Amino acid sequence: MKEIKIRVVTQNQVSQIFKNNNDFILNIVEDALRKWANDDAKLPDKISQIFDQNTQNRINCMPATIIPDKVSGMKWVSVFPANAPKGVQNVSGILLLSEIETGFPVAVIDGTLETRVRTAAVGTVAAKYLAPKNPRTIGFLGSGEEARMHFALLKHTFPTIEKCYVASRKSASEESFISELKEAAKDVEFIACNADYSLAASSADIIVTAISGQVPLLKAKDVKSGTLYIHVGGWEDEYAVALKANKIVCDDWNASKHRTQTISRMYMEGILKDEDIYADLAEIITGKKLGREKDDEFIYFNSVGLSFIDLNFANEIYKQACKLGLGQEVMLTETDAISYKNFI
Incomplete structure (x- = not known):
């Protein structure tokens, strides 16, 4: 029996790899989408166990394979919106990475920070192709961890952003958002909207829910012409928003259509059809379809989360952890560790 060692990489170590490395983060997303477009990735169906239909508390099992890199794995991630009123994070997870020459596992990696970063990175990569030229204002409906990560990556990509509106149910959350980010973005005017979602959206070149x-x-x-709307979660906008869009772009429509997001609901109710979706993001990145073509286009971007992107992150995190000596090696299986007589 072969010895099997795995590398365990903690959230703090993932943070070290990501720190001041935004281009590295965004390149992982584009690389994954190009691999997907070239049929170099496998995307089995996500398994979602929903424990409460009202809150959508759930745990997702998201497998994938990146063929050229000879890795396979999955993300096991919980999404518990009901945690928010408790003051507890609503997303937590782990990444499992295996090589596919012998099939042995090689790493277990914290997936909580990776999920936050990946989600914002996908929205930011989409904005690279879909946002209006030199956007100056951004509006957030929601002010939690995901909103903050979106601001960080979008501001990195669009240094022209000079005004940020933020609306949340609680003014304390808006102030916390501003307090955390204003020192790092001193050239941005932050405006707390006191739960006025209309104010946050109506002046924004980029809207993030x-x-x-x-x-x-x-x-x-509240959506003006020329806006990019980045839809992050589930049901966050009225149906009329999607119907107003000149283009609807998804990270992957086939992965989205049977979920519980706004446009997924519209599809299942017969309001949207397949032909109403303009493109998947990979088609735009690879040049098969154009992104923004006109200044006055309102573009709706919908992200459901794709496991092959998570797996690409896991593989790059693993490689960097090995290079930098991060993570702890754990002996998972030792040679001849099994003594069958002990089972008699």
Whole structure:
């Protein structure tokens, strides 16, 4: 029997790898989507165990394979929106990485920070192709961890952003958002909207909804022409928002259509059809379809989360951890560790 060692990489160590490395983060997303477009990735169906239909408390099992890199694995991630009122994070997870020459596991990696970073990175990569030129204002509906990560990566990508509106159910959360980010973005004017979601959206060149609940907060009347809307979670906008869009782009429509997001609900109710979806993001990145073509286009971007992107992150984190000496090696299986007589 072969000895099997795995590398355990903690959240702090993942943070060390990501720190001041935004281009590395964004490149992982684009690389994964190009591999997907070239049929170099496998995306089995996600298994989602929903424990409460109202809150959408759930645990997802998300497998994937990246063929050229000879790795396979999965993300095991819990999404518990009901945690928010308790003051507890609503997303936590781990990444499991295996090589596919012998099939042995090689790493277990914290997936909580990776999920936060990956989600914002996908939205930011989409914005690279879909946002208006030189956006100056950004509006957030929701002010939690995901909103903050989106701001960080979007500001890195669009240094022209000079004004940020933030609306949340609690003014303390808005102030916390501003307090955490204003020192790092001194050239940005932050505006707390006191739960006025209309104010946060109506002046924004880029709108991001990142809320923990299932409430259609974004209204079509508050979306101006030329805006990019980044839809992060579940049901965050009224149906009229999608119907107003000149283009609807998804990270992957086939992975989205049977979920509980706004456009997924519209599809299942017969309001949207397959042909109403303009493109998947990989088609735009690879040049098969154009991104933004006109200044006055309103573009709706929907992200459901794709496990092959998570797996690409896991593989790059693992490689960096090995290079930098991060993580702890654990002997998972020792040679001849099994003595069958002990089972008699």
